[in-house]
Each structure stands twice: as C-alpha cells, then as structure tokens.
Amino acid sequence: MLGLSTSVSRHSVEEASRTSDERPETRTGRTRTGRRRQLFGSLCSMVFLVNLARVVFAPLLDTFMRTFAMTPATAGLIATLVWFGSALPRIPTGLLLTRVPRHHVVLGTGVVLTLASAFTATAGSPLVLGVGALLMGLASGAYFIAANPLVSELYPERVGRVIGIHGTASQLAAVVAPLFVGGVLLLTNWRAVFVTMAVVALAATLVLYRVASRSDALPDAGSADRHFLRAARRQWPIILSGVAILGGTGFVWNGLFNFYIKYLIVAKDLPQPVAQTMLTVVFAAGVPAFWLSGRMADRFPHVPLMLAILGGFIVSLLALSLSSGLVAVVAVSLVLGYVIHSLFPAMDTYLLDSLPDENRASAYAVYSGAAMVVQAAGSWTVGGLLDVGYSYDAIFQGFAVVLVVVLGVLVVLHRANRLPSGATPS
Numbered sequence: 001m002l003g004l005s006t007s008v009s010r011h012s013v014e015e016a017s018r019t020s021d022e023r024p025e026t027r028t029g030r031t032r033t034g035r036r037r038q039l040f041g042s043l044c045s046m047v048f049l050v051n052l053a054r055v056v057f058a059p060l061l062d063t064f065m066r067t068f069a070m071t072p073a074t075a076g077l078i079a080t081l082v083w084f085g086s087a088l089p090r091i092p093t094g095l096l097l098t099r100v101p102r103h104h105v106v107l108g109t110g111v112v113l114t115l116a117s118a119f120t121a122t123a124g125s126p127l128v129l130g131v132g133a134l135l136m137g138l139a140s141g142a143y144f145i146a147a148n149p150l151v152s153e154l155y156p157e158r159v160g161r162v163i164g165i166h167g168t169a170s171q172l173a174a175v176v177a178p179l180f181v182g183g184v185l186l187l188t189n190w191r192a193v194f195v196t197m198a199v200v201a202l203a204a205t206l207v208l209y210r211v212a213s214r215s216d217a218l219p220d221a222g223s224a225d226r227h228f229l230r231a232a233r234r235q236w237p238i239i240l241s242g243v244a245i246l247g248g249t250g251f252v253w254n255g256l257f258n259f260y261i262k263y264l265i266v267a268k269d270l271p272q273p274v275a276q277t278m279l280t281v282v283f284a285a286g287v288p289a290f291w292l293s294g295r296m297a298d299r300f301p302h303v304p305l306m307l308a309i310l311g312g313f314i315v316s317l318l319a320l321s322l323s324s325g326l327v328a329v330v331a332v333s334l335v336l337g338y339v340i341h342s343l344f345p346a347m348d349t350y351l352l353d354s355l356p357d358e359n360r361a362s363a364y365a366v367y368s369g370a371a372m373v374v375q376a377a378g379s380w381t382v383g384g385l386l387d388v389g390y391s392y393d394a395i396f397q398g399f400a401v402v403l404v405v406v407l408g409v410l411v412v413l414h415r416a417n418r419l420p421s422g423a424t425p426s
Helices: 008-022 027-055 058-067 072-087 090-096 102-120 126-154 156-187 191-214 228-234 236-258 260-266 272-297 302-322 326-354 360-376 378-387 392-415
Strands: none
Touching (some): 027 072, 027 102, 027 126, 027 156, 027 191, 058 156, 058 236, 058 260, 058 272, 072 126, 090 126, 090 360, 102 126, 126 156, 156 191, 156 272, 156 326, 228 236, 228 360, 236 272, 236 326, 236 378, 236 392, 260 272, 272 326, 302 326, 302 392, 326 360, 360 378, 378 392
16 A cells, blocks of 8 residues: 655645744735735635535525426436536646646636526526536536645645635535525526626636735645646545545435435425425534534544544434434434535545645545546436435435445455555644
C-alpha cells in the first residue's frame, strides 16, 4: 500500500503562517488578511448559489410531475441529471486547473450558472427541463473542484475549519431551498424560481470578480500541480478509499432526499406541508453538522471518524424506514440530517489536508468525479424501483443492508492497515 503524507510544501506554508502570526502585524499584513477574508466570504456566497442549483429541484419534483404529467421515474431522472451534470465536469475541471488559475474557473462557473438558470426558466417540456438541470449541475461540479482546493490553500493551517464554514454556507442553501420554492410558488410559478437564481448568480459573480481582481491574497500552492495523470497514479489509494466511502453513501442519500417529500406523504402518511417542512428539517440539521464536523476533522484521525459517521447514517436510515408518527419522523430526520452532512466536510478534509500541493486539485478532481458518478444515479434508481412496485421502506432498507456490507469491508481493511490514513490531525 502506498504511504501518503502531507507535502513538505504544505508544512512549510503552515510553519510560515504560524511564524508570521507571532510577529507584530503590519499594515500590509492586516490588509492582506482582510482581502483574504473578503475572498473567502465571496466564495461562501458563491457556494450558496451553486448548491442551491443542485437542491432546488427536489422540492419542485411534485410540481414538475403535475405540470408535465411525469412518472416518478421521469421526475427522478430530472433530479439525477442535476447530479450527473455535477459529476461530469469534475475530472475535466481538474485537468483544466493544471493550466488555469482556480479563481478564473470559479468565475466561469458563475457565468454558466447564470445562463443555465435563465435557460431552465424557459423550459416547456421535460426534455428542456432535463437539459437545464444538467447545465446547472455542470456549473456546480466545476465550482467545487476549483473552489475547495482554493479554500484549503487560503487557510492551510486550519483546513477542516474553513472547509466546514464553506460547507455551512453551502448547506444553508439546502435549508432555504424548500422555503424559497414554497414562497415563490405561493406568489407566482416555478419559472420565477430560476429567473431569481439567474439574477442573483450574476450579481454574486460580479462581486467575486471585483474582489479577486483586487486581491493579493490568492495562494500559489497549486502552481506545482501540472501533471494530472501523474497525480492520479500517485494518489490512487486515497482516491479509491474516498470513492468507496462517499460513493455508496452519496448514492443512497441522493435517492432519499430527492424523494423525501413524496416518501413521507406516501409511506409515513404525512400531509404535504408537513412533509415539505421535514425536508427543511433534514437540511437544517446539516448546518451545525458542517460547522462542527470540520472542526472535528482537524482534531481526530480521519478514517475512524468517517467510518463512525457512515455507521451512524446506516442506523438512521433503518430507523427512518421503521418509524411512524410525526414525533418519530421529526426526531429521526434531525439525526439523519446531522449525520449525513457530517460526512461531507470530514471527507473533504481527509482528501485536501492529506494530498500534497503538486497533486491536490488533480487527485481531488478524480476522487470527486468518480464519487459523483456513483451518487448521481440514486434518484433514478429509486424512481425505477418505485415504478416496478417496490415500496419506499423496502427500497431504503435494502440500501441500508448494502451499506452495512460496505462498512464491514472498510472496517476490515482499516484494521488490517490497508486504508490510507492521510495526514495526522494536529
């Protein structure tokens, strides 16, 4: 098994950062720190929008089914196209980042999101709606591959913390999405959702352009990352372990949350407004999860933390399938939302904190692209299983059994010291 460790260059950056913190701040240093914070704040605004583009389709699926007379499988395919679109550009974006600065790619994703949102608002058929969903997913996928390494390199001495904050901003979009969609539908129609997103995405892109063009705080850690295939070959153990952990879990989660409202209405006999609120509860529980899990990832060994979170998700999924009554569903939804959203910052910290500067963006792109391809099929699979007669509870119980097998294999490999452990948290 290949041994992996944080690069010398990253440790050098951290040492320099700690040394500089001990010196009296100069006016130039304070200005540079302020600009770094402005850039980070702009990225947090942008990640809110790109994640909104991915999750906004979930609370709209029932509306689309009624408007376009869709079957559950077709509606699931629309949701899958968003996530498949998010998967498609990840590896090509990693290749692009060997030639183009990270912030330039982030700005490009803002332009694509603006145009894709405007296009989706014009959809008059499921086909056009699907194309729009795919394009909005493309923008989000490219963003995360460019922005996550950039965030980790802005603050190399506390990767978990800033990844957690960045993820919290992303998760706020998931919390807002059902409320945003519900409010817009009360006032007008579903097209206004995408028109609003296009306008706000354009404004956020212009702000980010202004901040980045005036900033001298952009890190150059990625300048050594110029050999995409070499990075993938060198870092394949940590890439493969990341895909194994996140791919299967993300597949189940994708299928669950996109059908969550319909699931609670059909299988748990909850009224539509309550079911809609429960989706918000699941996503709201993810806000503190991102915040706290990022900090935990800086303090605890990466692999045991991730395996514990995966075990918690399996237990929560089984509990949801067996629960009945409003109180039980609310309690399980809170736990489920917290656990699954804890996994994402833990995984990103594991990868970004462990990969060396010269391989970080390229290897992260391979991992993320492969994991997203697996995840993207979740909604389509659930919709197809529903069409052939399986119940929601039976589907998710079956998924939980499969995840138990995955967890068992990972635990055995970890005990045998065959899983890369990554960098040791300080």
